[in-house]
Amino acid sequence: MNAEIINVGTELLMGDVVNTNATFIAKHLQDYGINNYFQTVIGDNPARLEAQIKQSLSRSDMIIITGGLGPTYDDLTKEIVAQALNLEMVMDLASKERIESYFKKSHRAMPHNNLKQAMIPDGSRALDNNYGTAPGVLIEQNDKTVILLPGPPRELKPMFLNAIIPFLAEKRDFMIVSDRVYIQGIGESHIEEALSSLMIESTNPTIAPYLHENGVMLRVSARARSQEEGHALNQNAVNVILETFPDNIMGVNIGSLEEELVLELTKRNQTIATAESCTGGLLAKRITDVNGSSAIFNYGAVTYSNTMKTQVLGVDSSLFDSVGAVSKEVAEAMALGVKKLANAHYGIGITGIAGPTGGTVEKPVGTVYIALATTAGCVTEKYMFGHRHLDRESVRYAASQAALALIHKHLK
Amino acid sequence: MNAEIINVGTELLMGDVVNTNATFIAKHLQDYGINNYFQTVIGDNPARLEAQIKQSLSRSDMIIITGGLGPTYDDLTKEIVAQALNLEMVMDLASKERIESYFKKSHRAMPHNNLKQAMIPDGSRALDNNYGTAPGVLIEQNDKTVILLPGPPRELKPMFLNAIIPFLAEKRDFMIVSDRVYIQGIGESHIEEALSSLMIESTNPTIAPYLHENGVMLRVSARARSQEEGHALNQNAVNVILETFPDNIMGVNIGSLEEELVLELTKRNQTIATAESCTGGLLAKRITDVNGSSAIFNYGAVTYSNTMKTQVLGVDSSLFDSVGAVSKEVAEAMALGVKKLANAHYGIGITGIAGPTGGTVEKPVGTVYIALATTAGCVTEKYMFGHRHLDRESVRYAASQAALALIHKHLK
Numbered sequence: 001m002n003a004e005i006i007n008v009g010t011e012l013l014m015g016d017v018v019n020t021n022a023t024f025i026a027k028h029l030q031d032y033g034i035n036n037y038f039q040t041v042i043g044d045n046p047a048r049l050e051a052q053i054k055q056s057l058s059r060s061d062m063i064i065i066t067g068g069l070g071p072t073y074d075d076l077t078k079e080i081v082a083q084a085l086n087l088e089m090v091m092d093l094a095s096k097e098r099i100e101s102y103f104k105k106s107h108r109a110m111p112h113n114n115l116k117q118a119m120i121p122d123g124s125r126a127l128d129n130n131y132g133t134a135p136g137v138l139i140e141q142n143d144k145t146v147i148l149l150p151g152p153p154r155e156l157k158p159m160f161l162n163a164i165i166p167f168l169a170e171k172r173d174f175m176i177v178s179d180r181v182y183i184q185g186i187g188e189s190h191i192e193e194a195l196s197s198l199m200i201e202s203t204n205p206t207i208a209p210y211l212h213e214n215g216v217m218l219r220v221s222a223r224a225r226s227q228e229e230g231h232a233l234n235q236n237a238v239n240v241i242l243e244t245f246p247d248n249i250m251g252v253n254i255g256s257l258e259e260e261l262v263l264e265l266t267k268r269n270q271t272i273a274t275a276e277s278c279t280g281g282l283l284a285k286r287i288t289d290v291n292g293s294s295a296i297f298n299y300g301a302v303t304y305s306n307t308m309k310t311q312v313l314g315v316d317s318s319l320f321d322s323v324g325a326v327s328k329e330v331a332e333a334m335a336l337g338v339k340k341l342a343n344a345h346y347g348i349g350i351t352g353i354a355g356p357t358g359g360t361v362e363k364p365v366g367t368v369y370i371a372l373a374t375t376a377g378c379v380t381e382k383y384m385f386g387h388r389h390l391d392r393e394s395v396r397y398a399a400s401q402a403a404l405a406l407i408h409k410h411l412k
Numbered sequence: 413m414n415a416e417i418i419n420v421g422t423e424l425l426m427g428d429v430v431n432t433n434a435t436f437i438a439k440h441l442q443d444y445g446i447n448n449y450f451q452t453v454i455g456d457n458p459a460r461l462e463a464q465i466k467q468s469l470s471r472s473d474m475i476i477i478t479g480g481l482g483p484t485y486d487d488l489t490k491e492i493v494a495q496a497l498n499l500e501m502v503m504d505l506a507s508k509e510r511i512e513s514y515f516k517k518s519h520r521a522m523p524h525n526n527l528k529q530a531m532i533p534d535g536s537r538a539l540d541n542n543y544g545t546a547p548g549v550l551i552e553q554n555d556k557t558v559i560l561l562p563g564p565p566r567e568l569k570p571m572f573l574n575a576i577i578p579f580l581a582e583k584r585d586f587m588i589v590s591d592r593v594y595i596q597g598i599g600e601s602h603i604e605e606a607l608s609s610l611m612i613e614s615t616n617p618t619i620a621p622y623l624h625e626n627g628v629m630l631r632v633s634a635r636a637r638s639q640e641e642g643h644a645l646n647q648n649a650v651n652v653i654l655e656t657f658p659d660n661i662m663g664v665n666i667g668s669l670e671e672e673l674v675l676e677l678t679k680r681n682q683t684i685a686t687a688e689s690c691t692g693g694l695l696a697k698r699i700t701d702v703n704g705s706s707a708i709f710n711y712g713a714v715t716y717s718n719t720m721k722t723q724v725l726g727v728d729s730s731l732f733d734s735v736g737a738v739s740k741e742v743a744e745a746m747a748l749g750v751k752k753l754a755n756a757h758y759g760i761g762i763t764g765i766a767g768p769t770g771g772t773v774e775k776p777v778g779t780v781y782i783a784l785a786t787t788a789g790c791v792t793e794k795y796m797f798g799h800r801h802l803d804r805e806s807v808r809y810a811a812s813q814a815a816l817a818l819i820h821k822h823l824k
Contacts, residue, residue, distance in 0.1 A: 011622050013448045015439030019431050022453065027427030036425045037460060041434065041451035048449060071601040072621060073612070111601040152623060154806065189483040189523040200485070209484060210423050211564060274714075280700025281693030284714040288692025291768055291804055299720040302686075302696040302712035304705075308754060312711065312724075342720060356703055392703055394566065 001171060003029050003062035004038040006052060008077050009151055012041045012067075021066045021149075021156055028160065032168040033175040033223065034062070044074045053084045057144055062171075064164075067151030069134035071114045077148060078121065078137060085141055087121035095126045095135040102133055127163040131155045136163065145171075174223050177230020181241045182250035184215035191216055194244050198237060205234045207241075213401060214250060214257075257404035258286045264411050265296035265345075272407065273342035274300040275313055275334035277325070278352040278368060283400045299342035303334070313337030324363070326351050328380045331369035335380075339373045346410075347373040348403050352383075354392045368399045372406050381406060413583060415441050415474035416450040418464060420489050421563055424453045424479075433478045433561075433568055440572065444580040445587040445635065446474070456486045465496045469556055474583075476576075479563030481546035483526045489560060490533065490549060497553055499533035507538045507547040514545055539575040543567045548575065557583075586635050589642020593653045594662035596627035603628055606656050610649060617646045619653075625813055626662060626669075669816035670698045676823050677708035677757075684819065685754035686712040687725055687746035689737070690764040690780060695812045711754035715746070725749030736775070738763050740792045743781035747792075751785045758822075759785040760815050764795075766804045780811045784818050793818060 005025050011017045022039045029036045038060070042052050049068075056063045068077030082089050096118035103110040117134045120126050127136030132155040137148040147164060149156045183191060188209050192199065195218075199207045205222040220237045224230035242249055254260055265272060274283050274297075284300030287293050301312050306325055309315040315333040323329050331349040339347025352368025359365035366386025372379050385398045417437050423429045434451045441448045450472070454464050461480075468475045480489030494501055508530035515522040529546045532538050539548030544567040549560040559576060561568045595603060600621050604611065607630075611619045617634035632649045636642035654661055666672055677684060686695050686709075696712030699705050713724050718737055721727040727745040735741050743761040751759025764780025771777035778798025784791050797810045 010620065012435075013438055013451065014442045015435045015437070016622065018435045019451075023424075023427045023430045025427070026425055030426045037455060037457070039425065039431075039453035043449060045449070070623075072604045073608075074620065108599070111599070111605050113601050113605065157803075187520070187523070189525050192484045193523050193525065196485075208422065208486065210428065211482075276693075279697075280705075280709075281688075281696030281712055281714065284693030285691075285697045288714070288716065289805065289808075293692075294716055297692075298715075298717035299724065300693055300714035300716075301724075302693065302700070302714070303710075304700065304712075305710035308711040312753070341724070391569075393701065396701075 001033075001062060001173070002035045002037060002060045003064060004036065004040070004056050004060040006056060006063060006065045007039070007041045007151075008044060008049065008065060008067035009041070010043045013043050020153055021151070024153070024157060025064055025066075025160065028165065028168070030176055032172045034168065034172065044068055044076055046076055046080055049076065049080045050084055053081060053146075057084070057146075061143065062145040062147070064147045064149065066149045066156060069117065069136075069148060069150050071111065071117055071133070073113075078119065081137075081139070081146055081148060082121040085121065085139065085146070087123065087139075087141075089119045090122045092118050092120045092126040092135065095120070095128075098128065098135070099133045127159055129155055129159055130162075131158060138163070138167065174225055175227070175230065176221050177224050177227055177234065178219050178221040179231065179234045179238050179253055181218045181220065181238060181252050182212065182215065182254055183218065183241075183245055183248050184250050185248045186216070186245060188216050191218070191245070195241065198240055202237055205237055207237055214405065215248075257401065257408055258290050261287065261404060261407060261411075262290040262293050262296055266292065268345075270345035271296050271298055271342070272346040272348065273298065273338045273344040274403075275309075275338035275347065275349045276300065276302050277304060277309070277334070277350060278354040279350050279396050279400050279403075280304065280354075282396055283348065283350065283403050286400055286404070298344065299338070301338055301341075309334060313341065326353055326363050326367060326369065328369050328371070328382065331371035331380050332373070332378045335371035335373035335378060345375065346407060347371075348407065349373070350399055350403055352395075352399055354395045354399075355386070356392055359386070366395050368395070368402070370399065370403050370406055372410060374410065379406070379410070413445075413474060413585070414447045414449060414472045415476060416448065416452070416468050416472045418468060418475060418477045419451070419453045419563075420456060420461065420477060420479035421453070422455045425455050432565055433563070436565070436569060437476055437478075437572065440577065440580065442588055444584045446580065446584065456480055456488055458488055458492055461488065461492045462496055465493060465558075469496070469558075473555065474557040474559070476559045476561065478561045478568060481529065481548075481560060481562045483523065483529055483545070485525075487528075490531065493549075493551070493558055493560060494533040497533065497551065497558070499535065499551075499553075501531045502534045504530050504532045504538040504547065507532070507540075510540065510547070511545045539571055541567055542570055542574075550575070550579065586637055587639070587642065588633050589636050589639055589646065590631050590633040591643065591646045591650050591665055593630045593632065593650060593664050594624065594627065594666055595630065595653075595657055595660050596662050597660045598628070598657060600628050603630070603657070607653065610652055614649055617649055619649055626817065627660075669813065669820055670702050673699065673816060673819060673823075674702040674705050674708055678704065680757075682757035683708050683710055683754070684758040684760065685710065685750045685756040686815075687721075687750035687759065687761045688712065688714050689716060689721070689746070689762060690766040691762050691808050691811050691815075692716065692766075694808055695760065695762065695815050698812055698816070710756065711750070713750055713753075721746060725753065738765055738775050738779060738781060740781050740783070740794065743783035743792050744785070744790045747783035747785035747790060757787065758819060759783075760819065761785070762811055762815055764807075764811055766807045766811075767798070768804055771798070778807050780807070780814070782811065782815050782818055784815075784822060786822065791818070791822070 222233035334349030355365030746761030767777030
């Protein structure tokens, strides 16, 4: 089955909003073995939208359309879809009641144009919206399925999980089962040279390389009728990859570095504490992104000023004059200080220049020192992110990533 | 001039990667007054890619294509574009030299298939890539422009800024000048009812409402030949909006709440310190995202455990038994504690349950207390984010946003 995604929204065309809805939907289509060949972003323009819907109906079995279900005059998705499919618009009484009670609950008068949201194409099914007023719509007509979802991710995601996932589960005739092999220290083209016959000849599973923040990820994907069958189909190709690059394998099907960290430290019953300067809390944020991180993380210090580095972490203040705040010595003192303060098994210290200002000739923007304190002592690495990363945001992210990689390497 | 964006990449269709390239490019097109009516994501499939390029050439003046310029056999964008435009592929010697020296500099042997990256369509211009091997390509043929850019954002962004922006600046005949009016406390449909005649009748500027994390943003956009002319054209509509909702205006053309915070505290020569539990460093991270934040931010504590709340911030440990860690009292003690510790003008304390686990009947997932300590005392607010937000990530983001809004309100 082929599905395509159409995201309706001028804010996407203007670059105001990142299209996370397409990613969210595509990921689930992939899990259910439904091919996704096209994603299109288009504005609230009736002629272009209708032409797009007709083209999509001509080439895909399922169209998932997001956005344009709001109450305002430029929200036209439902009406255009109904027109393209020759369906009348009718009032859905359950949706009308739900919208009226939504306003009643929040003690606000319902503007008349919100009633438009209760209109749906005749013969379609309204999908309840528990986080907003606009209902979703599911239309099945002549072997084609058209699904309309609200644009705000907060409304779209729960509706997709509640109403669309069970529908997809019924529709699928097979699933795509993937195994991911993570490789570091070899370039994409070397990997392809070494694996070219496997990659070209194998059709089920297929093998494809992707650049990944830590190197290259090879995705081995089989079409199968069950998870078990899929992994069995993948096994031979995965083995060939593991044998071809024995020294460069990071892992198979591993999660993000922060997920791996929480998993591994939980297993060991150990804790980590962080002391951040240039990353400003990003490392602590990434670790605590993981549910269950409270078992391994008690404390993170964001010591942005020198005074706070000394006062909170006990960094010797003479270091700021002698070697500077961005130095191996200060990173070490931060790591050791926070480890002691939090009584943790590991302490991480990060100090550097995120930019765009603050760089010097000796220490240009992107210079970062990261120290890892363990019971056995301290290791410190110096990184120069400036020549590979353009802006403050990516230098900070790269530094947090390097810190996670440093502890990951140590735990291996 | 109409431009469209085509992003080539199976990883986008599979939902592995969020399409930030489209957002980045769209934002710049908008700034240069170039209409963007379509964004399409498509895989490395020759037939579908060629059909898409031909359709795009038939309806748009400019096509910007990202991805598929890598060295591996499935990277086909350049070849397909050349075929669609009837152009031969030729070796670009400068790119060949650049790629060879790229490998020499990193002391690696160049795999033969990297040479493919130096091939470009005859008559086109190669665009230097300072962060990777693949050159970009700029093709001008029969009033059509086709621009090919590498997929990795780290390579695409600098190439776009260096080579494409000057090209767009030459091409534009007018620009779009926008003024953004931020409104809180009124729904989108009420705003439209009140402004309907203005919104429908005005064509230059146009007025369009967007949902925004703090309420509704009205974008007033004029086509003009200069910034000054644009703002002058917008002025009347902006005034009507300001007069229609005198009590609900958050501001005109304001930045993010964290940018506003850094701006305002810098102006006042004041500092803020943060003490976070459930947000785990996200608030500190957002404040320090802003270049120049070191003038107003010295210290943030991520006290995830009760022990660290007491040890670092001086929270009375008897509170954990009497009212619990997620309580007004603990939020206040955290805010006052961190304010004192960092000797700051403001202290923020956040404690809550981000989920998905840890909720109880009295304190369900999404319950968050946020306290703001000032020289005049402490204000604390209780928030219930659970019914509006689905997951850990959005509860945490909503809490950080509420904390910024709380201090924003106080500073007004």
